[in-house]
Amino acid sequence: MDETRVLAEFVDATEYTDLPASLVDDLKIIVLDTFAAAFIGTAQPWARMVIEMVRELGGTPEATIINHTWQTDISRAALANGALIGAFECEPLTGSHASGTVLPAVLAVCDSEGLDGQAFLTALALGFEVSARIARTAVGLESTRGFHNPGTQGPFGAAAAVGKLYGLSQEMLTNALGIAGSSSAGLLEFAWTGADTKRLHLGRASQLGLESVLLAQKGFRGPPTVLEGRYGYYNAFSLPSPLDRLLDEIGETWVIQPPSLKSYPAHVTQQAVVQAIQTYKQAHPLDPQRITRVVIRGDSHIMDERHAVREPETVMGGQYSLPFTTAVALTRDLSNPLAYDDETVKDPVVRELAKRIELIPVEPSGHAEPGVYPAEILLECNGQSDTLPTTPHKGSPRNPFTWDEVCAKFQRYTASLIRPEQAKALMDAVCHLEQLDNMAEVAEALAPR
Numbered sequence: 001m002d003e004t005r006v007l008a009e010f011v012d013a014t015e016y017t018d019l020p021a022s023l024v025d026d027l028k029i030i031v032l033d034t035f036a037a038a039f040i041g042t043a044q045p046w047a048r049m050v051i052e053m054v055r056e057l058g059g060t061p062e063a064t065i066i067n068h069t070w071q072t073d074i075s076r077a078a079l080a081n082g083a084l085i086g087a088f089e090c091e092p093l094t095g096s097h098a099s100g101t102v103l104p105a106v107l108a109v110c111d112s113e114g115l116d117g118q119a120f121l122t123a124l125a126l127g128f129e130v131s132a133r134i135a136r137t138a139v140g141l142e143s144t145r146g147f148h149n150p151g152t153q154g155p156f157g158a159a160a161a162v163g164k165l166y167g168l169s170q171e172m173l174t175n176a177l178g179i180a181g182s183s184s185a186g187l188l189e190f191a192w193t194g195a196d197t198k199r200l201h202l203g204r205a206s207q208l209g210l211e212s213v214l215l216a217q218k219g220f221r222g223p224p225t226v227l228e229g230r231y232g233y234y235n236a237f238s239l240p241s242p243l244d245r246l247l248d249e250i251g252e253t254w255v256i257q258p259p260s261l262k263s264y265p266a267h268v269t270q271q272a273v274v275q276a277i278q279t280y281k282q283a284h285p286l287d288p289q290r291i292t293r294v295v296i297r298g299d300s301h302i303m304d305e306r307h308a309v310r311e312p313e314t315v316m317g318g319q320y321s322l323p324f325t326t327a328v329a330l331t332r333d334l335s336n337p338l339a340y341d342d343e344t345v346k347d348p349v350v351r352e353l354a355k356r357i358e359l360i361p362v363e364p365s366g367h368a369e370p371g372v373y374p375a376e377i378l379l380e381c382n383g384q385s386d387t388l389p390t391t392p393h394k395g396s397p398r399n400p401f402t403w404d405e406v407c408a409k410f411q412r413y414t415a416s417l418i419r420p421e422q423a424k425a426l427m428d429a430v431c432h433l434e435q436l437d438n439m440a441e442v443a444e445a446l447a448p449r
Contacts, residue, residue: 003228003246007133008173010250011126011160016118016434018251019125024434026259027121029406030092030128032430033261034085034099035066035446036413040265040337041087042067043417046196046316050083050203063108064443067418074108078158078210081107082203086150089319090337090413091202093260093268095132100202101154102127102161105210109165110439117436119165127161128256134227136255137246140239142188143304147237151186151201156227158209159216166213176213178222181233183208191306194317261395261406265337266325269302269373272390273322276377277329280388288331288349291381293356296326298375298390300361310355318345326377327354337413372398403431422449 041047051065054076061070063077066084071077081104085091092099106123109115134153141147159180163173186201216222227233227246234241264274273296296303302322309321318324319340327350332339344350377388392398394405401409407427414423425445429436436442 001225001228003243004177004224004226005170005174006247006250007130007160007227008170008177011130011164011173012168012170014122014126014164014251016122019122020254020257023125023254023257024121025403026257027124027128028430028433029401029403030094030099030259030261031103031124031433032410032427033092033401033406034103035426035430036410037086037088037091037099038066038081038084038446039414039417040090041084043338044087044199046199047084047087049196050200051080054080062112064111064447066446067448069448074105074112075207075211075214077108077111078105079203079207080104082206083199084203086202087199088265088337088340089267089316090262090265092262094128094256095260096128096135096153096157097150097202098128098131098154098157098256101150101205101209102131102157104203104206105158106161106165107439107443108210109162111443113165114438114440115165117433117439120436120439121433123161123164125254125256126164127157129250129254130160131157132256133246133250134233137241137243138234138238139241141237144239145237146188148186148188148190148198148201151205152184152237153233154202154205155180155183155209155212156233158206159212162210162213163216166217168213168216172216174224175220175222176216178224178226179212179215179220180209181222181226183212184233184237188306190316191320192309192317194309194312194314194320196314196316198316198320258397258400260397261401263394263409264329264334265340266319266334267307267322269299269307270322270325271393271396272373273298273302273326273375273377274329274334275393276375276388276390277326278334280379280386281330281333284386286330286381288353291330291353291379293358293378293380294326294330294353295358295360295378296322296375297360297362297378299373300363302373302375303359303361308359311351312345315340315342315345321354323357323359324350324354326357327351335412338416372396419449
């Protein structure tokens with residue numbers, strides 16, 4: 001017992017000097033990649049709806065909205081930026097989608113309070129770690145119970161991070177986590193139609209985690225057993241869980257290392273398949289209308305029913321579906337994320353091909369690693385048959401991005417959205433985060449020039 005209090009103690013006791021240098025380097029890569037995802041988000045109509053709502057509601061101008069010229073209060077800024085980051089299925093994962101649940105709240109508070117880069121990095125590390133540990137300990141939360149992981153555990157990570165920024169005591173941090181637990185929300189029902197609610201879960205988690213800290217500061221109390229209690233998180237959202245995994249080697253091992261990023265705008269379980277197709281097409285130009293058969297044999301997790309919708313109604317639905325994203329990868333260059341658009345989803349060639357793709361699940365071996373989803377693709381075209389094996393995708397823990405590689409990706413993702421000098425200013429600022437005296441400099445670089 002006392003798991004919630006132990007997490008609060010960990011957050012309270014950990015300082016910037018406790019962060020391994022390799023973790024600081026990883027965080028910079030995650031931050032820049034998150035900003036790339038947010039800029040892509042500003043081009044999406046569903047994200048613009050959230051931004052429009054936030055602007056209409058008003059709020060004291062305290063924090064920046066990414067790629068916008070106006071500000072709002074820190075709570076609504078966390079919501080808006082979280083919605084932008086989660087808008088297009090290309091944000092970093094770090095075990096829990098914390099880039100869209102923790103980072104927006106941390107950015108808003110650091111921007112508003114003029115906090116330095118070391119405070120920003122410390123809060124990110126702690127919020128990401130708390131989120132990842134809570135996420136990895138749950139059993140069947142998504143696949144059996146139907147909850148959306150970042151929406152349910154995201155408020156805890158945001159509360160831990162923001163609580164650190166505001167210097168909350170261990171008791172107040174425990175209260176903040178307790179309050180955050182009653183903000184856990186998010187259903188996977190969006191998967192069947194590609195509904196927009198998935199895009200909202202990350203920003204709402206960030207906002208509510210931040211507000212949990214503001215309430216705890218005022219003396220508002222939350223249950224100190226919010227995770228482990230009889231009616232706590234794990235008994236309410238999860239199947240029976242091994243709670244020893246939550247705290248195993250905490251403070252000694254950072255479970256967010258190595259980081260997990262994406263190369264393509266699709267669910268993480270599809271990254272390796274898309275990469276194999278992209279690589280194949282570089283040497284073998286394809287005429288999609290001559291493809292006669294596509295078979296994917298792979299890890300059963302990538303073929304879960306919610307990832308096998310054949311006729312999605314929206315871009316989100318397509319990005320969540322293995323057969324549909326495979327069809328898109330066979331007909332489009334997904335190194336350009338904006339190629340996955342409404343026109344693509346409605347393309348009759350893509351839709352007809354997606355219906356024909358065969359999925360053959362194979363139970364993973366006992367040596368399968370977290371975040372690795374092996375598969376092979378049989379492709380028949382023009383009377384020729386080729387088998388495409390997958391390898392760990394670029395950005396996965398087994399094949400991580402270097403700083404130069406993530407900068408190249410950032411420039412590619414943002415080329416049509418921001419000016420080159422703004423991209424350079426952001427890359428320079430993130431590269432030297434630990435040296436920044438005021439995170440408002442980063443916030444300023446995120447606004448249009």
